[in-house]
Structures are given as structure tokens and as C-alpha cells.
Amino acid sequence: MSNLTIVILAAGQGTRMKSRLPKVLHPLAGRPLLAHVIDTARSLKPAKIIIVYGHGGEQVPETLASDDLTWVEQTEQLGTGHAVEQAMAEIDDESNLLILYGDVPFTQTNTLAEMVRLGSEGFGLLTVHLSDPTGYGRIVRNSHGEVLRIVEEKDASEAERGITEINSGIMCTSAKLMRDWLGRLENNNAQKEFYLTDTIAMAVATGVPVNTAHPAMEQEVIGINSRSQLAELERYYQLQLAEQLMASGVTIIDPSRLDIRGDVQIATDVTIDINVILQGNVRIEAGASIGPNCVIIDSSIGEGAELLPNCVIENSSVGAGCQLGPFARLRPGAMLSDNAKVGNFVEIKNSSIGRGSKVNHLSYIGDTSMGEGVNIGAGTITANYDGANKHRTVIEDKVSTGANSVMVAPVTIETGATIGAGSVITKTAPEGQLTLTRAKQVTIEGWQRPVKK
Ligand code: UD1
Numbered sequence: 001m002s003n004l005t006i007v008i009l010a011a012g013q014g015t016r017m018k019s020r021l022p023k024v025l026h027p028l029a030g031r032p033l034l035a036h037v038i039d040t041a042r043s044l045k046p047a048k049i050i051i052v053y054g055h056g057g058e059q060v061p062e063t064l065a066s067d068d069l070t071w072v073e074q075t076e077q078l079g080t081g082h083a084v085e086q087a088m089a090e091i092d093d094e095s096n097l098l099i100l101y102g103d104v105p106f107t108q109t110n111t112l113a114e115m116v117r118l119g120s121e122g123f124g125l126l127t128v129h130l131s132d133p134t135g136y137g138r139i140v141r142n143s144h145g146e147v148l149r150i151v152e153e154k155d156a157s158e159a160e161r162g163i164t165e166i167n168s169g170i171m172c173t174s175a176k177l178m179r180d181w182l183g184r185l186e187n188n189n190a191q192k193e194f195y196l197t198d199t200i201a202m203a204v205a206t207g208v209p210v211n212t213a214h215p216a217m218e219q220e221v222i223g224i225n226s227r228s229q230l231a232e233l234e235r236y237y238q239l240q241l242a243e244q245l246m247a248s249g250v251t252i253i254d255p256s257r258l259d260i261r262g263d264v265q266i267a268t269d270v271t272i273d274i275n276v277i278l279q280g281n282v283r284i285e286a287g288a289s290i291g292p293n294c295v296i297i298d299s300s301i302g303e304g305a306e307l308l309p310n311c312v313i314e315n316s317s318v319g320a321g322c323q324l325g326p327f328a329r330l331r332p333g334a335m336l337s338d339n340a341k342v343g344n345f346v347e348i349k350n351s352s353i354g355r356g357s358k359v360n361h362l363s364y365i366g367d368t369s370m371g372e373g374v375n376i377g378a379g380t381i382t383a384n385y386d387g388a389n390k391h392r393t394v395i396e397d398k399v400s401t402g403a404n405s406v407m408v409a410p411v412t413i414e415t416g417a418t419i420g421a422g423s424v425i426t427k428t429a430p431e432g433q434l435t436l437t438r439a440k441q442v443t444i445e446g447w448q449r450p451v452k453k
């Protein structure tokens, strides 16, 4: 069993976000900042994950509740040291204690694994050199390069502010030692806070070796304090994802105009045009092409399928070789078999569309089971709702419906039936025959347009 305990600090207000939403719930790549940190924490397989929450009240634990998380409330935000202290009652003295921040979402597992190693040998600190270190705590070293202490910017001398090595805030050490040091913290500093960072000087005084690790990428330690920083990290995060996809054989027309907000699996030779959003669980098979401005949410796209511009697809599956759009909308439960076609201004909901069937123009198909080789005329509507209940429409193989026809569910259109344009079908349309409901066309002899008196 792992002796690693991870504490995530997430009680701060995040004043600079200017938001009613607690900072750690603001989304990065579609998920709360804190959810990213929790994921990374889990990847280290710790014995326990404790989250210190406070500002924003129960909203944070309610949003991210999970059996493997322990929540500790810090009712007053008296500083990072005070925050960790709130969690100590939940922590075993024998554990190795890793401290993460809920607003530092991009730290990588390898980096933290190295921190855990340093922590088990003394005290590990994650630091980085920044060309602009403004706002961060600075790492003060002696002439031998050994870490002596951390000084917060607001308490730093002119010379100390010149130090470019900064404290990421992420640290790891023995829980037993940390408990002792936290008990001795004082708040006689510029911010009248109990600084977690003051424990470093205590470690040095105790003779505990303080060693530093450095992330592979600067962005790993960037904390989000403002919406502007959030947008910047979002872009960076997206570019990383785009790079990974391109390296795996996906063509992305412009990596700066793709947004991935979830877990995607994209096979080789898929082409993704600009302004595409992929959200939730999305799977795209080999050779498919996704046109500009498509939004795909929790759906799968089959091999070689072609999405023309502006398709919106949610909770649906699109078979191999299908062609969609432009401007097609698949709502939850649309299941397209291979080679189906769904054209412009067509909405499909909770319906199966058989192999090779076509719904090409201006239609609504809802709660329908459609067979193979069907041709749906422009403007065909399945009227599935009687104002109280929804009913199903069954359209069997090789049916052809005329333009502007309405199928009033529950109703069945049998195999090979043809529906005349403009019909309102309320009863079974029999197999292989033409059914139509419109009145016969008449021409009124001698009729004249009225004239103005
Ligand atoms: C802290 C560090 C600083 C480091 C910087 C990195 C201290 C004293 N300073 O400064 O050295 O360079 O982070 O981003 O630790 N929090 C609580 N409860 C509190 C106070 C803070 O949970 O009472 C949480 C916040 O939600 C946040 C994190 O701790 O996730 C850091 O707090 P913040 O106030 O942003 O610390 P900084 O002043 O940025």
C-alpha cells in the first residue's frame, strides 16, 4: 500500500477572477481546474487524496464529489500553511505528504513522481526559473547553491526580488515533520498569513535535505489567477493536444483553431478543418473528415464519414461512409448506419437511419426506426408528439416520401411504399403502393382576382 497522501489546496477565493464561481471550478478544456489536479493526483496512486476547500462553500465538494476524495473545510483563509494544517487530522504520521494547488492544473505525472521521490528522502520543492517572476515566492539559496528559505514577493528585499527562481507551491515531505513545522508557523509577515513556505527554513534548520525538481515545461507550474491566464493556458493545453494528434497521424488544418474538451480517440488520416469542438467522449474512425465549425459531443464517427461544415452532433453514432451536412443536426440517440446521408437543415433525434438511407433536405426525423435504402423527400416531418406523449414512426426499407409529407406517429410506412408529396399520413401506408392524402387539384373556371373598389 502506498504511503503517499496528497493534499490539494483549493480554499482560496481567486479575487482576480471576478466571478461568482469558485476559481477552481472554472473550466480548462471543458473541465474544472480542480478536476485536472485530481486526475493527476490519482495517477500517482496515493493512499489518500484530501482537498482543502473553503471559498464558495459546498459548491466545490458537491461538484466534484467522489468516494476516493476526503474533503476538509478551511472556514477562514488564513494562508497556505493554515490550509495544510486543516488537513493534518486526516493524515497519518508515516505518510509522505505531497501538496498540490487546485489552481495549478497542468502539472504532469512524471514531474510529480520525481517530487514524491525527493519528498521521501527529505524535502522536495518544485521550482522553475521565470523571466518574469513577479508575484511568486522566490527561492533563496546560499553560496553553495543550497536552498535556505522561500521569501514571498511582498516580504522580499529589492535584491531578493531579483531572484528568478520561483516556488511553484508544490512540495513533498514527511507528514510527521510537516505537522511539527506547521505547529510553529507565525503570521508576522506582510500578508498576516500563515505561510506554508516558511516550513522550508524550518526544514533547513532541522537538517532535512531540501532538494528541487524542475518541470519539463514552464506551463506545468502556472497557477491560474485571472481569466486572462486561464485563456492563455487553455490555448497552450489545446496546442499540446493538437500536437499529440498530429503526431499520431491526424491532419489538423489549423491547430490553433481546434478545441478538445474531453476524451477523444481519433484514428489516422482523419482530417479536421477549422473551428471544430470535440467534447466529452468522441471517437472518430480512420479517414473521416470533419468540416469547419462542426461540434461533436459524446459521439462516434465511422470510417471515411464526411461531415460538411456546421454539423452539430450530440450523443449519436454515425456509420462508415456517411455524409452529413452542411448544417445537419443530430440530437441524442441518432444512429446512422453505414453510407446514410443527412443533408442541410435536417434534425434527427432518437432515431435509427438504415444503411444507405437519405434524408437530404429540411426534415425533422424523431423517434423513428428507418430501414435501408429509404429516400426521404425534402421537408418530410415525423410528428412524434401529440402534446402529451411521444410516439414512434416506423419507415421500412426502400420507402420514398414526397416533399412536405407528415407522418403522424404512431404510424408505419411499409416496405417500398411511396408517399405522395404534401400528405399527412395517420394510418399504415401499405407495402409497395402509392399513398397520398391530399385533395385532388382543381382549377376553378372563370375565377377572377378581386379588384379594389
Ligand atoms: C503561493 C506561495 C508562493 C508561490 C505561489 C505559486 C505561499 C505563502 N506562497 O503564493 O510562494 O510562488 O503560491 O502559485 O504559500 N489557499 C488556501 N487557503 C488559504 C490560502 C491559499 O486553500 O488560506 C490555496 C489557494 O486556493 C491556492 C493556493 O492555496 O490554490 C495558493 O494560494 P495563493 O493565495 O494563490 O498563494 P500565492 O500568494 O499565489
Ligand code: CA
Residues within 6 Å of the ligand: 223, 225
Ligand atoms: Ca496563486
